[in-house]
Amino acid sequence: MKLVHSNQNNILVHNAKNLIEAQGIETALKNEFVQGGVGEISAIDSWPEVWVLNDADYERAIKIIATTNDNAVDWVCEQCAEPNDPSFEICWNCQHEKAVTEQ
Template sequence: MKLIYTHENRLLVELVKSRLEVAGIKTRLKNEYAQGATGELAPNQVWPELWLERDRDLERAQQVLAEAEVEQKNWLCTACGEDNGAAFDFCWQCGRSRPTAD
C-alpha cells in the first residue's frame, strides 16, 4: 500500500477518496478516528490518510489528482481578460464560455 494523500481536513480527504474510487482506484482511509489523540501526538500525525490498496495504481492516481487540481484553478477570459474563479464555466464579466483544457 502507498500513501497518496493526507490533509488535516477530513472532508478534503473524503473528496479525494471519492474521485479515486470513481476512477476505479481502490483506497483505504487510515487515521479516521485519530484526531482524538491530538495533544498527545503531533497534529500532522493524526491527520486522515488515504492509501492505495494496489501499488500499481500509483501513477494513475497521481494523474487523477493532477487533473482535479487543474480543474480547481482560476481561469482568465480570452475575450475580456477577466480573472474568473474555478467554479465559473462562463466569464462573469462578458459571458464567454471557459476555454477547454488542452
C-alpha cells in the same frame, strides 16, 4: 499500499478518496477517526490519509488528485506526492512543475 493524499481537512480527504475510487482504484483511509486525538502524536501524523491498496495504481491516483483539485485548495505533486500551497507553481519539495489543469 502507498499513501497518495493527506490533508487536515477530512472533507478533502474523502473527496480525494471518492475521485480515485470512481476510476476503479481500491483505496483505504487511515487516521479517519483520530481527529482531536492530538497529544502524544504530532498534529500532522493525525491527518486523515488516503492509500491505494495496489502500488501499481499509485501514479494514476496521484494524477487523478492533481488534475481534479481546483486552485483554491492545496495541490499534490505528481512526482513526490507532497501537498503544495495553491500559490506555488513548482513543488516545494522536489521542484516538479505543477500539473496544468485545463479549464
